[in-house]
Amino acid sequence: xxxxxxxxxxxxxxxxxxxxxxxxxxxxxxxxxxxxxxxxxxxxxxxxxxxxxxxxxxxxxxxxxxxxxxxxxxxxxxxxxxxxxxxxxxxxxxxxxxxxxxxxxxxxxxxxxxxxxxxxxxxxxxxxxxxxxxxxxxxxxxxxxxxxxxxxxxxxxxxxxxxxxxxxxxxxxxxxxxxxxxxxxxxxxxxxxxxxxxxxxxxxxxxxxxxxxxxxxxxxxxxxxxxxxxxxxxxxxxxxxxxxxxxxxxxxxxxxxxxxxxxxxxxxxxxxxxxxxxxxxxxxxxxxxxxxxxxxxxxxxxxxxxxxxxxxxxxxxxxx
Amino acid sequence: xxxxxxxxxxxxxxxxxxxxxxxxxxxxxxxxxxxxxxxxxxxxxxxxxxxxxxxxxxxxxxxxxxxxxxxxxxxxxxxxxxxxxxxxxxxxxxxxxxxxxxxxxxxxxxxxxxxxxxxxxxxxxxxxxxxxxxxxxxxxxxxxxxxxxxxxxxxxxxxxxxxxxxxxxxxxxxxxxxxxxxxxxxxxxxxxxxxxxxxxxxxxxxxxxxxxxxxxxxxxxxxxxxxxxxxxxxxxxxxxxxxxxxxxxxxxxxxxxxxxxxxxxxxxxxxxxxxxxxxxxxxxxxxxxxxxxxxx
Amino acid sequence: xxxxxxxxxxxxxxxxxxxxxxxxxxxxxxxxxxxxxxxxxxxxxxxxxxxxxxxxxxxxxxxxxxxxxxxxxxxxxxxxxxxxxxxxxxxxxxxxxxxxxxxxxxxxxxxxxxxxxxxxxxxxxxxxxxxxxxxxxxxxxxxxxxxxxxxxxxxxxxxxxxxxxxxxxxxxxxxxxxxxxxxxxxxxxxxxxxxxxxxxxxxxxxxxxxxxxxxxxxxxxxxxxxxxxxxxxxxxxxxxxxxxxxxxxxxxxxxxxxxxxxxxxxxxxxxxxxxxxxxx
Numbered sequence: 083x084x085x086x087x088x089x090x091x092x093x094x095x096x097x098x099x100x101x102x103x104x105x106x107x108x109x110x111x112x113x114x115x116x117x118x119x120x121x122x123x124x125x126x127x128x129x130x131x132x133x134x135x136x137x138x139x140x141x142x143x144x145x146x147x148x149x150x151x152x153x154x155x156x157x158x159x160x161x162x163x164x165x166x167x168x169x170x171x172x173x174x175x176x177x178x179x180x181x182x183x184x185x186x187x188x189x190x191x192x193x194x195x196x197x198x199x200x201x202x203x204x205x206x207x208x209x210x211x212x213x214x215x216x217x218x219x220x221x222x223x224x225x226x227x228x229x230x231x232x233x234x235x236x237x238x239x240x241x242x243x244x245x246x247x248x249x250x251x252x253x254x255x256x257x258x259x260x261x262x263x264x265x266x267x268x269x270x271x272x273x274x275x276x277x278x279x280x281x282x283x284x285x286x287x288x289x290x291x292x293x294x295x296x297x298x299x300x301x302x303x304x305x306x307x308x309x310x311x312x313x314x315x316x317x318x319x320x321x322x323x324x325x326x327x328x329x330x331x332x333x334x335x336x337x338x339x340x341x342x343x344x345x346x347x348x349x350x351x352x353x354x355x356x357x358x359x360x361x362x363x364x365x366x367x368x369x370x371x372x373x374x375x376x377x378x379x380x381x382x383x384x385x386x387x388x389x390x391x392x393x394x395x396x397x398x399x400x401x402x
Numbered sequence: 403x404x405x406x407x408x409x410x411x412x413x414x415x416x417x418x419x420x421x422x423x424x425x426x427x428x429x430x431x432x433x434x435x436x437x438x439x440x441x442x443x444x445x446x447x448x449x450x451x452x453x454x455x456x457x458x459x460x461x462x463x464x465x466x467x468x469x470x471x472x473x474x475x476x477x478x479x480x481x482x483x484x485x486x487x488x489x490x491x492x493x494x495x496x497x498x499x500x501x502x503x504x505x506x507x508x509x510x511x512x513x514x515x516x517x518x519x520x521x522x523x524x525x526x527x528x529x530x531x532x533x534x535x536x537x538x539x540x541x542x543x544x545x546x547x548x549x550x551x552x553x554x555x556x557x558x559x560x561x562x563x564x565x566x567x568x569x570x571x572x573x574x575x576x577x578x579x580x581x582x583x584x585x586x587x588x589x590x591x592x593x594x595x596x597x598x599x600x601x602x603x604x605x606x607x608x609x610x611x612x613x614x615x616x617x618x619x620x621x622x623x624x625x626x627x628x629x630x631x632x633x634x635x636x637x638x639x640x641x642x643x644x645x646x647x648x649x650x651x652x653x654x655x656x657x658x659x660x661x662x663x664x665x666x667x668x669x670x671x672x673x674x675x676x677x678x679x680x681x682x683x684x685x686x687x688x689x690x691x692x693x694x695x696x697x698x
Numbered sequence: 699x700x701x702x703x704x705x706x707x708x709x710x711x712x713x714x715x716x717x718x719x720x721x722x723x724x725x726x727x728x729x730x731x732x733x734x735x736x737x738x739x740x741x742x743x744x745x746x747x748x749x750x751x752x753x754x755x756x757x758x759x760x761x762x763x764x765x766x767x768x769x770x771x772x773x774x775x776x777x778x779x780x781x782x783x784x785x786x787x788x789x790x791x792x793x794x795x796x797x798x799x800x801x802x803x804x805x806x807x808x809x810x811x812x813x814x815x816x817x818x819x820x821x822x823x824x825x826x827x828x829x830x831x832x833x834x835x836x837x838x839x840x841x842x843x844x845x846x847x848x849x850x851x852x853x854x855x856x857x858x859x860x861x862x863x864x865x866x867x868x869x870x871x872x873x874x875x876x877x878x879x880x881x882x883x884x885x886x887x888x889x890x891x892x893x894x895x896x897x898x899x900x901x902x903x904x905x906x907x908x909x910x911x912x913x914x915x916x917x918x919x920x921x922x923x924x925x926x927x928x929x930x931x932x933x934x935x936x937x938x939x940x941x942x943x944x945x946x947x948x949x950x951x952x953x954x955x956x957x958x959x960x961x962x963x964x965x966x967x968x969x970x971x972x973x974x975x976x977x978x
Contacts, residue, residue: 136600168603181598185616185692195602230692517955519909522947529943533936635819639910657829665826673817
């Protein structure tokens with residue numbers, strides 16, 4: 083359904099060109115819940131914004147193709163975008179409280195969105211808003227309609243955001259770290275809500291997260307990103323039980339695991355994530371990789387198939 | 403004080419007057435008392451609503467101010483309204499199109515407008531539109547020939563007299579506010595809720611003039627409050643250049659005549675205007691911003 | 699990149715600095731050239747003469763050369779602006795440091811005074827004070843300085859209040875540093891960049907204020923020339939001698955513009971990340 087091929091997005095920062103996303107490819111199928119994982123700064127959010135043509139002024143998609151239902155999304159007019167945004171592909175963000183306009187009530191914002199996409203009067207829109215808020219399990223939806231965003235908790239705001247997105251019944255929902263700013267108990271509720279909507283409405287979800295537990299539990303397919311590149315992909319079972327790329331292994335090792343008994347305790351990544359202004363040559367992970375070889379500093383590894391998945395590491399290539 | 407050339411007594415009195423008479427005059431008007439005592443007396447009276455009498459026209463200060471207040475309120479009201487109406491869309495648009503040709507021109511113009519001495523701008527406008535082109539009257543508020551004319555004619559006449567002073571105040575005040583609006587808009591447009599609204603497919607004009615505008619207008623209210631003293635002070639000078647019969651002209655001529663009761667009255671009046679303006683700004687802010695409303 | 703390099707990279711900033719330097723050098727150097735006498739006039743021509751080959755910008759109502767008066771006036775206007783800003787920054791910084799550091803009732807009192815003074819239209823207050831005093835160059839400097847320190851005071855106070863909670867100040871206190879040494883060595887330097895910006899913008903403001911009060915006859919008195927008092931009689935000669943109005947006003951506008959450009963450029967290069975919403 084959504085097909086991204088060799089997407090490259092660059093930003094101009096002062097005099098530097100930063101390649102935030104550098105040649106990534108991935109797919110989201112009908113009814114699928116796909117996970118995109120990576121540390122902050124790995125280019126996950128930029129990927130999402132590139133797809134929806136919502137990049138800031140200094141960023142732009144340089145090359146690659148984004149295909150939606152068989153048609154390219156690149157070079158669409160502003161008018162076409164208003165038809166696609168929300169109605170076809172919806173998006174929710176990391177900080178739900180900041181995603182709602184502070185000077186309008188929840189009701190104002192919901193009614194505006196509903197009336198933008200369906201012809202109806204205010205009363206009908208308001209009724210629909212309340213039923214949607216009920217659908218996302220928001221308590222006392224009638225009262226909440228007159229509240230301002232600052233009067234609601236983060237979790238409640240995220241439910242409102244989800245309800246607002248649902249009102250346009252998109253075929254795909256991109257959720258950019260939807261639980262990043264929430265309490266742990268609320269996080270689980272929100273992700274469970276997304277998973278249930280994915281199930282009941284058949285809406286595809288692209289879940290961007292660094293929470294491996296959540297990804298493991300709900301996703302059908304997982305992509306791991308590091309510094310603008312996809313380093314490993316595959317079904318969660320494969321990724322979590324036999325990670326191939328050293329970076330994935332390190333990520334898993336960093337999680338103080340509760341359920342999993344696979345601990346890669348030997349894998350401790352040294353150093354900081356390099357600045358995207360000054361990218362390492364060759365494999366981008368080599369400065370921090372315990373298995374780095376001379377070759378890694380020179381050539382960029384491709385994604386080599388491993389079982390049901392793929393990994394971009396020369397270790398994988400040589401083992402095949 | 404007595405040695406200064408600015409003794410009101412010397413200004414008021416006939417220079418031929420005998421020194422004894424001069425002393426008598428001073429005593430009558432209380433000008434021989436020490437200044438702190440004069441001020442204390444004035445304050446005591448002012449609290450009771452008595453602002454004293456003009457040293458020149460002998461009119462009660464409160465009457466003199468009341469006579470002039472409507473003209474000032476008219477001039478400032480019209481100017482402020484225009485400044486707001488013009489600067490808001492201008493600033494929002496150039497903030498939204500940051501870096502565009504429109505934005506660059508607006509910013510350059512506002513920088514220049516910011517640096518022009520307002521009184522000089524007034525002089526240049528008089529030079530161009532009254533002296534050279536002879537399109538508009540140089541000064542005053544009404545044509546003395548039209549005192550008996552019908553009301554619509556009178557209104558048209560006043561409007562004609564207002565064009566230049568209003569233009570001067572508006573150009574002077576526009577620059578600062580346009581810049582504020584622009585920066586406010588740029589800041590608001592970088593907020594996450596704007597991105598989220600775009601992601602919902604809300605058209606750009608709604609984003610700009612409904613979602614962003616209300617947020618960008620908030621700091622403006624306080625800024626209006628902060629800029630008020632400068633605008634009031636500036637319009638005083640403008641009034642005196644254009645001979646506009648308002649508080650400012652009264653005040654500036656009182657400065658030269660050293661008519662202290664009038665000066666004190668006007669200082670108090672204009673400070674009161676500013677305090678009231680600030681209170682009104684705070685009130686509006688609380689009305690518009692829901693985050694403050696619930697706190698009160 | 700260092701702030702000054704960042705500042706210098708912008709061509710507008712460079713043009714502004716060059717302009718200012720040229721004006722200052724010419725006005726300072728003119729003192730040593732006897733031919734440039736701002737007060738010389740030809741008794742046969744005590745009336746405005748239009749610009750010509752001899753008087754490039756014409757003469758004023760007394761027959762004095764306007765270009766020479768502009769050059770002499772630059773010196774007066776700049777001296778007044780620099781002294782006035784010196785006074786206002788000095789008072790503002792000291793009171794701001796006191797209010798911000800000690801807080802409590804001192805802060806409360808100072809802030810009420812600031813509020814009170816800010817509620818008075820400054821120009822009018824200056825005119826009233828000048829009318830009581832015997833206006834001359836020194837009173838103009840002092841009065842402008844003493845009526846324009848409130849913004850700086852508020853700004854420094856706010857800075858100090860946030861700096862004083864920062865870890866390095868707490869660390870200095872933990873090492874036993876307190877009082878004046880703490881304020882001057884550990885707090886004050888961190889307030890410098892906004893103060894520098896305020897001072898630059900303040901220079902432009904002071905030139906504008908000086909021009910208004912001199913125009914009204916309550917500022918710089920003849921025979922001294924200032925850009926403001928050159929306009930004093932221009933209103934009366936508007937019809938016959940428009941050149942008397944134009945050149946001083948253009949000089950004021952250009953100079954203030956240039957100072958605003960420099961101030962804005964300094965702000966941008968001292969705090970590259972700040973959105974500078976607070977520009978005044």
